[in-house]
Amino acid sequence: MNFEHLKALSAIVETGSFDAAANLLGITPSAVSQRIKALETSAGQILVRRSLPSSPTEAGAILLRTARQIQALEVDAMHSLGQGPEGRATVAVAVNADSLATWFTPVLHQAATWPDTALDLHIEDQDHSTRLLRQGDVLGAVTTEPKAVGGCRVELLGVMRYVPAASAELVQRHKTPDGVNWSEMPMLRFSANDDMQHRILRSKGVEHFPPTHTIPSSEAFLEAARAGLGWGMIPEQQIQRDLTRSGLVPLPGGAAHDVTLYWQCWSMTTPRLERITAAVRRAGSELRQSCRTLCTKSAV
Known part of the structure; x- marks a missing residue:
């Protein structure tokens, strides 16, 4: 060809x-x-x-x-x-917003030391990022897909845990003898495709969803929860990173949701691709620790 x-x-x-x-x-x-x-x-x-x-x-x-x-x-x-x-050669990578706001940030610090490389980050939901790999728009992607895209390799990064949380004031307003009023307490979602909150509601038997605010930014989502705009599934790392001022409390009776993340990238070997892969692997060590902890708890 x-x-x-x-x-x-x-x-x-x-x-x-x-x-x-x-x-x-x-x-x-x-x-x-x-x-x-x-x-x-x-x-x-x-x-x-x-x-x-x-x-x-x-x-x-x-x-x-x-x-x-x-x-x-x-x-x-x-x-x-x-x-x-x-000049710099561009390296295009797909990563979801929550990862970029938490465990992925060390990759940015690493990239700052690469004089020959410029990052081109595509913010894409982890359930859909392999589409960009298939199209050739990116050379690597953080994804929930364990099966390698054609012409790509895949490795496990670990587990990202989401916790249902809200401001203490919002919880107090919707408190019931059994916990909280899930059918009336306002809710947050990241996008129309974000169904993590809906899973919690369905498990509570709630058929008609409460008032819902769509906040398509990881940082703004956290701030909206702090402000009492609604409850949402917040990355555990985001909450733990700022416990002193988060003002968020876990919702009583709300189960955590774990998302397993993988790194997929082109099968070819180039210095830049190996460099970004190594940086993602190192940054994902926090996720791998979470994964080992979860596996240990499951074994017990």
């Missing part, structure tokens, strides 16, 4: 159009079109949706990942030979 054809595919997806891809590559739009047609003929199927912006088909996403992997290898090889362009 011709590498120049793959570079044309990558440029189209990056810029959103054939004309913009031509400007990026320094060739004519006609040449870009010819390269894509040749690539589609070789693959035997359509690879690019001719829309605005242009986007890869399912087959195109597979080749896009290949194209970006080859480009990453080329950049690293040229740098190793001392012939690469000056």
